[in-house]
Amino acid sequence: MKIAQIAPLAERVPPKLYGGTERIVSYLTEEFVRDGHDVTLFASGDSMTSAKLVACSDVALRLNPAVQDPIPHQVLMLEEVRQRAHEFDVLHFHVDVLHFPIIRDFAARTVTTLHGRLDLADLQPFYRAFPDIPLVSISDSQRQPMPPVNWRGTVYHGLPISLLPFTEKPQNPYLAFLGRISPEKRPDRAIEIALRTGLPLKIAAKVDKIDETYWLNVIKPLIMSNQNVEFIGEIAEHEKPDFLGNASALLFPIDWPEPFGLAMIEAMACGTPTLAFRCGSAPEVVDDGISGILVDSMSQAVASIGEVIGLDRRKVRATFEQRFTVQRMAMDYLDIYRSLPDSNAHWAAE
Template structure:
């Protein structure tokens, strides 16, 4: 199959630091190449891939101080993809909905994975206007607020099982919080849980510009107030294995309908159990009592921490291996690709044209 993967330009593929969508695009792209598919990746120019790379910005936009507006770069990328759409049997978009008006002519061989939250009211009229565009959810819960659309499946994320190795005996007796400092991610809850439990908490997270006020007004004072809390800042992939693998438990105290929550399966890959609030995708990702514990309140989180710490780390990793590898994710997407109405038709047509061309050249 000739497959195009279209990634956001905010981060490179894979990201140097934070960037869940770009990380998933990387794992999917590399696994498709490994399986023998002809893959072209539209992404930032500093991306690292074994696929054919089409650079749509010099470097990742978030790390370029000269870039003030991401939109023009993404519009230019969509035009590049549109102009070359005839080359591909399947085009897989990971940029939410920006491209919808421009792909009508070949929408039947496209699929768009919706990586973001879908409960915002402004999204409703948009998706009602495009009920035919093939889309994929990353959890069943993510679908709940949506009007009727052309769902082609739900595909849970997957990771390369070799990137985050299993740690049987963690060297640290600390709780971990990994991700982004924002109210919906619940870093203040994490600090409260750690304080009540009397355990150290390490926070490895980025602070975006839009969350700076929340950091300065709420989280930073809490970090300063509690001697058991250490703020590390944003970490890269090479640091993540050590940070998660040596943690006793990952805290996932979200307060929003999390579409997936990649950090949960990153912790599971390390064998680290997850204490998660029962919102969004968490009940789909966590096997309650096996890979983690699900709770509904702060008080229940504190009470359940002991049970979480006692979970068998080998069983946590086994849960990851059964459900969240890049290989499983890629198989799921290939099944969706094969069932797109236009994909087979285009592949057959392209093969026929190639045979004609070769025949003419031979003659």
């Protein structure tokens, strides 16, 4: 099958540091290449892939200080995709909404995975205007705020099975927080859990410009005033096995409709259980009592720390292997590709 993967330009594929969407695009692209498909990746020029790379910017836009407005760069990429659309059996978009008007003539050969939150009021009239575009959700809970649209399926994220090795016995264990410093991710809850349980906490997270005030006024003072809380900052992929594998548990104390939560399955791959608040996708990702513990309040979170740390790490890893590998993700997407009304006709015509 001739497959086009269209990635965001904000980060390279795969990203050097933070960037969940670009990381998933990379895993999926490489798996399709391994399976013998003819894959073309539209992404930033510094991306690393075994597929055919169409460089749509010199480097990732977030890393280019000369870029003031990302939209012109993204529109140029979409024009390149439009001009070459006839070359592909399926075009898989991971770029939110800008492409919707452009793909109307060949929408039946496309899939758009929605990677972000869908409960924002601005999105409702938009999706009502495009009910025909084939969409994929990354959790069932992500769909809840949406008007009637053309859902083709839900595909949970997956990781290469050997990407993050299993760690049976963590060295110098601690609680871990991985992701972004933002109000909805609730690192303040993670800090409070650590303080109330007396356990050390390590925070590996990036701070976006939009969250700098929250970081400076709320989170940084909490960290500076507590010696058992360590802020590591943004970490790269090669640092995750040590950071997650040596943790007793991952804290996922979210307070928003999380579409998926990649950190939970990254921890799971290492055998590290997750303590998650029952929001968004967490109940779909965490098998309560097996790969983690779900809670509804801070008091429950504090009371459940011993239980989550005591979970069998081999069963945590086994759950990852059963549910969240890149092989399963790729098969799920192939089933969706083949179900598209125009993809099979286009494929057969080649």
